[in-house]
Amino acid sequence: MNRREFLVASLGTGTAALAGCTGGPEGTTTTAGTTTDPYAGTLHVATYEPFIDAPSVSPGTWIKDRFEEEYPDATLEWLTPENELNHFVQRKQAGVTIDADVYVGVNPDELVRVDAQLDDSLFDVVPTADLTNYDAIEDDLRFDPRDRAIPFDTGYISLVYDDTVVDGPATFDDLLTEEYADTLLVQNAQNSDPGRAFLLWTIANRGEEEYLEYWQGLMDNGATVLGDWNATYTAYQNGERPMVVSYSTDQVYANRYDQEMDRHQIAFLDDQGYATPEGMARFAGTDAPELATAFLDFMLSAEVQSEIPVRNVMFPATTHASPPGEFTEFAHRPPETVIHTYEDLEGSLDGWVEAWAQQVVQG
Amino acid sequence: MGRSVGTASRPGVTDRLTEGLARAALPLGALATAAVLLVVFYYPVGTVLIEALVTDGRLDAAPVRDVLSSPFYFGAATGLVTDPLGVPAGIRDWARAGFPAVGFGLVGFTVYQAVLSTVASLLLGLPGAYLIAKFEFPGRETLRALTMLPFVLPSIMVAIGFVAMFGDRGTFNALLSALGLPTISLIYTLPLIIIAHAFYNAPLVTRLVAAAWENVDARMVESARSLGASPGRAFVDVVVPQLLPAALTGALLTFLFTFMSFPIVLALGGLELATVEVWLYARVQHLDLAQAAGLAVVETVITLGITYAYVRYESGGTGLARLGTGIDREPLLATLRDPRRIGLLAYGLVVLVVFVGPIASMIIESLTGPSGLTLRYYSFLVQRQIEGASFQVKPVAAVTNSVVFAVGTLALAMPMGVLIAILSTREFVGSRLTEAVLMAPLAVSGIVVGLGLLQGLVFGTDVFGHRLTATGPIAIVAAHAVAAYPFVTRNVVPMLRSVDERLLESARSLGASRFRVLVDVELPLVLPGLLAGAAFAFAISIGEFDSTVILAEGSASYTMPVAVERYLGNRTLGPATAMGTVLLAVTALSFLVIDRMGGRYEP
Numbered sequence: 001m002n003r004r005e006f007l008v009a010s011l012g013t014g015t016a017a018l019a020g021c022t023g024g025p026e027g028t029t030t031t032a033g034t035t036t037d038p039y040a041g042t043l044h045v046a047t048y049e050p051f052i053d054a055p056s057v058s059p060g061t062w063i064k065d066r067f068e069e070e071y072p073d074a075t076l077e078w079l080t081p082e083n084e085l086n087h088f089v090q091r092k093q094a095g096v097t098i099d100a101d102v103y104v105g106v107n108p109d110e111l112v113r114v115d116a117q118l119d120d121s122l123f124d125v126v127p128t129a130d131l132t133n134y135d136a137i138e139d140d141l142r143f144d145p146r147d148r149a150i151p152f153d154t155g156y157i158s159l160v161y162d163d164t165v166v167d168g169p170a171t172f173d174d175l176l177t178e179e180y181a182d183t184l185l186v187q188n189a190q191n192s193d194p195g196r197a198f199l200l201w202t203i204a205n206r207g208e209e210e211y212l213e214y215w216q217g218l219m220d221n222g223a224t225v226l227g228d229w230n231a232t233y234t235a236y237q238n239g240e241r242p243m244v245v246s247y248s249t250d251q252v253y254a255n256r257y258d259q260e261m262d263r264h265q266i267a268f269l270d271d272q273g274y275a276t277p278e279g280m281a282r283f284a285g286t287d288a289p290e291l292a293t294a295f296l297d298f299m300l301s302a303e304v305q306s307e308i309p310v311r312n313v314m315f316p317a318t319t320h321a322s323p324p325g326e327f328t329e330f331a332h333r334p335p336e337t338v339i340h341t342y343e344d345l346e347g348s349l350d351g352w353v354e355a356w357a358q359q360v361v362q363g
Numbered sequence: 364m365g366r367s368v369g370t371a372s373r374p375g376v377t378d379r380l381t382e383g384l385a386r387a388a389l390p391l392g393a394l395a396t397a398a399v400l401l402v403v404f405y406y407p408v409g410t411v412l413i414e415a416l417v418t419d420g421r422l423d424a425a426p427v428r429d430v431l432s433s434p435f436y437f438g439a440a441t442g443l444v445t446d447p448l449g450v451p452a453g454i455r456d457w458a459r460a461g462f463p464a465v466g467f468g469l470v471g472f473t474v475y476q477a478v479l480s481t482v483a484s485l486l487l488g489l490p491g492a493y494l495i496a497k498f499e500f501p502g503r504e505t506l507r508a509l510t511m512l513p514f515v516l517p518s519i520m521v522a523i524g525f526v527a528m529f530g531d532r533g534t535f536n537a538l539l540s541a542l543g544l545p546t547i548s549l550i551y552t553l554p555l556i557i558i559a560h561a562f563y564n565a566p567l568v569t570r571l572v573a574a575a576w577e578n579v580d581a582r583m584v585e586s587a588r589s590l591g592a593s594p595g596r597a598f599v600d601v602v603v604p605q606l607l608p609a610a611l612t613g614a615l616l617t618f619l620f621t622f623m624s625f626p627i628v629l630a631l632g633g634l635e636l637a638t639v640e641v642w643l644y645a646r647v648q649h650l651d652l653a654q655a656a657g658l659a660v661v662e663t664v665i666t667l668g669i670t671y672a673y674v675r676y677e678s679g680g681t682g683l684a685r686l687g688t689g690i691d692r693e694p695l696l697a698t699l700r701d702p703r704r705i706g707l708l709a710y711g712l713v714v715l716v717v718f719v720g721p722i723a724s725m726i727i728e729s730l731t732g733p734s735g736l737t738l739r740y741y742s743f744l745v746q747r748q749i750e751g752a753s754f755q756v757k758p759v760a761a762v763t764n765s766v767v768f769a770v771g772t773l774a775l776a777m778p779m780g781v782l783i784a785i786l787s788t789r790e791f792v793g794s795r796l797t798e799a800v801l802m803a804p805l806a807v808s809g810i811v812v813g814l815g816l817l818q819g820l821v822f823g824t825d826v827f828g829h830r831l832t833a834t835g836p837i838a839i840v841a842a843h844a845v846a847a848y849p850f851v852t853r854n855v856v857p858m859l860r861s862v863d864e865r866l867l868e869s870a871r872s873l874g875a876s877r878f879r880v881l882v883d884v885e886l887p888l889v890l891p892g893l894l895a896g897a898a899f900a901f902a903i904s905i906g907e908f909d910s911t912v913i914l915a916e917g918s919a920s921y922t923m924p925v926a927v928e929r930y931l932g933n934r935t936l937g938p939a940t941a942m943g944t945v946l947l948a949v950t951a952l953s954f955l956v957i958d959r960m961g962g963r964y965e966p
Binding site: 049050052053054055056057060061064077078080082083086087089090091093094096113117188190191219224225226227228230231233234235237238239240253254257258259313350357358360361362363 | 435755
């Protein structure tokens with residue numbers, strides 16, 4: 001029963017993709033020959049939990065309210081399964097129906113991993129011609145060559161350091177010197193997004209052959225790898241170490257919470273920052289494809305894109321956003337952006353992380 | 364409770380009916396227990412572990428062999444699997460090389476840190492049991508009721524408390540330097556992980572051993588003394604044998620918990636001190652389920668093997684006659700010129716640093732903003748309660764759910780645990796193995812149980828074309844009860860075994876049915892164990908996280924620890940620590956209530 005559903009879904013995907021190529025996805029839904037309003041009904045949007053329920057800021061409520069204003073016949077329902085994207089991969093593997101239409105917050109390494117897990121794609125190809133804001137997306141953030149995941153915001157991984165304790169390091173090599181002994185906190189790349197991004201950055205910087213040697217140097221110089229971002233940031237705020245791998249938007253928070261700016265300085269090693277775009281995608285087999293596409297377009301609109309920096313404290317993914325002064329003043333953009341392509345990561349990611357983790361454990 | 368008096372005087376049809384029901388109660392209860400276990404434990408876990416044994420429909424256990432032959436996991440011990448015949452030669456070469464240090468890989472390190480943590484928990488827990496059982500002082504009952512508090516704290520809270528207390532910039536080092544002592548750098552080291560493990564598990568040792576100690580018959584010690592034994596001799600010969608099962612239970616539980624420890628290890632020690640569970644989690648996250656299952660099987664064989672060895676040992680203990688007279692407690696503050704009391708004073712200082720310190724740090728964190736004292740994080744909780752969207756976790760709902768689930772867990776886990784305790788004391792072929800397998804919820808990794816619940820219950824199973832799923836509050840309570848009953852069982856079994864057979868025989872010869880003997884004679888005799896078991900079951904339910912979030916439907920069934928995690932904001936620990944403090948307060952109050960209610964039945 002489910003097998004057939006997938007078959008139908010993937011056939012549909014094929015046509016949609018084809019239609020996308022020929023440039024005219026005008027066709028209103030033909031599925032049951034009904035003429036119901038495609039922009040009515042409930043849209044189930046799955047995301048990671050802090051996106052809708054963090055005590056500091058979370059854009060969930062605002063997005064829901066604005067979207068429902070824009071599409072008065074639609075209701076947006078948030079879903080936050082504990083295992084995030086894995087939840088849907090596992091459901092698909094088990095042949096259980098997927099009860100969501102859109103996923104918000106898929107990043108490049110997750111997409112690669114999801115694709116490696118499944119024979120049929122979890123997401124379908126977005127008919128990008130239907131996205132009026134598609135062209136506004138920054139080119140270097142388009143991480144999915146097949147346009148299933150559409151970027152809606154991005155962070156840049158950098159170091160955050162306490163200027164009252166250390167001078168900002170300028171290069172990756174600096175971190176290996178005596179001056180930076182026992183100073184750096186990093187997250188575990190096995191299960192933390194910023195941790196994995198930092199690891200990928202070192203691989204981009206040092207190369208596939210050399211990165212483990214670089215890490216040996218880092219660990220010998222007293223870097224500490226903790227479980228997740230929260231653990232590292234708590235330790236950093238308590239002054240246990242003066243540097244932590246984090247996002248280059250750090251000062252936006254420091255400003256909001258009246259913290260000392262000296263303790264929240266940003267260092268872009270080798271004048272780089274590793275981009276961590278977040279994408280949104282339609283689940284293959286969604287029964288609300290038009291509404292889902294409308295939601296993606298809504299997320300790319302100038303209004304939402306200008307609000308993302310405020311409520312998700314991330315950089316917009318488009319060129320037509322105008323973030324408020326609070327953001328532009330305190331969020332730092334790296335001089336040079338680094339990111340691995342989908343093809344780079346495909347087939348390599350798991351091996352890189354595993355080799356890294358084994359080396360850290362064995363010291 | 365006087366139940367026996369009322370029914371004994373009125374024989375008749377109803378009485379015979381009750382008797383019949385009572386007779387059927389044990390087998391019926393066993394059946395119900397088996398059903399619950401099957402649905403929320405053995406079946407779900409089975410769906411995960413089968414992946415380790417069967418590949419493409421063939422039974423070949425390749426993932427297990429991969430783990431066993433990996434030097435990363437087993438270090439030098441892999442030779443036992445890859446080249447068993449070469450082992451003697453290997454040992455000879457090692458001896459010739461002058462016994463250099465040998466690594467036993469990730470598994471070896473995991474066992475090592477668990478053994479150290481167990482020793483530390485015993486060292487820190489046993490004096491507490493001595494204090495509570497042997498001395499009378501104001502607040503003793505309260506202290507006993509609150510011993511289990513650290514056990515329910517979410518690991519995020521403990522990590523926050525520990526960094527604030529034991530960090531290089533922490534309170535402990537500030538105290539040391541204020542006293543003119545050299546500071547110590549503990550953070551990101553193995554000793555700090557061991558202290559954190561002791562923080563969680565020493566209370567467990569205290570609770571278990573104190574319950575056993577309070578059950579030691581004072582008259583036996585007196586007779587030993589009157590027969591000329593010195594106090595030390597009487598202690599070693601009479602008291603120690605009766606405490607040993609409880610102490611070993613504490614050691615077993617601590618070993619199992621710390622062997623499978625994971626978030627605390629990563630938060631306080633970092634990846635360099637990773638345990639097997641860290642790797643298991645990474646495997647599951649990457650959906651390498653066959654590898655994860657291989658690792659889980661190896662892990663479970665170790666934990667279940669240790670449980671089996673323990674159960675065998677424990678059943679060998681002889682039943683010491685006991686008539687249930689409480690021990691005499693000495694007033695604690697009678698004198699201070701006494702080495703025992705000076706020792707306890709020193710112990711009190713250690714307790715202040717290890718237990719009170721981190722908890723107090725966490726509470727202080729909830730009251731401290733960027734510019735000094737503040738109540739803003741508590742007003743955040745109030746505001747979230749009033750204005751929060753339907754899809755957000757609200758504090759009051761979290762508190763209510765936690766308490767309701769915990770009471771439900773008590774209601775389900777107590778009879779389950781007692782029933783399995785009774786089964787455990789019966790002798791039959793393979794009884795020890797059965798007993799060990801019935802303790803499996805203790806021995807299987809929480810990550811594996813969570814994955815199993817997801818695959819087996821949330822995704823459901825096809826039965827005759829219908830997909831059966833089980834989620835929501837009832838499934839959560841059942842899962843909590845399954846995690847909790849082994850604690851009830853382990854608290855009750857040693858006491859049940861120590862009940863004097865002659866006492867039961869005389870009751871039976873006076874006409875009491877087997878069930879009556881159980882309810883009227885045996886259970887009251889093991890009451891301290893039941894009470895400790897209840898505290899454990901309640902604590903397990905309150906602290907449970909993994910299966911709760913997996914089985915919860917939407918945000919409606921979220922509990923206090925889930926709320927704590929949800930309120931962990933970007934760059935501010937305030938809301939999470941405020942919620943953690945609420946958790947602490949609600950749990951403390953609950954423990955006091957349980958103890959009060961249980962105390963009413965004490966002999």
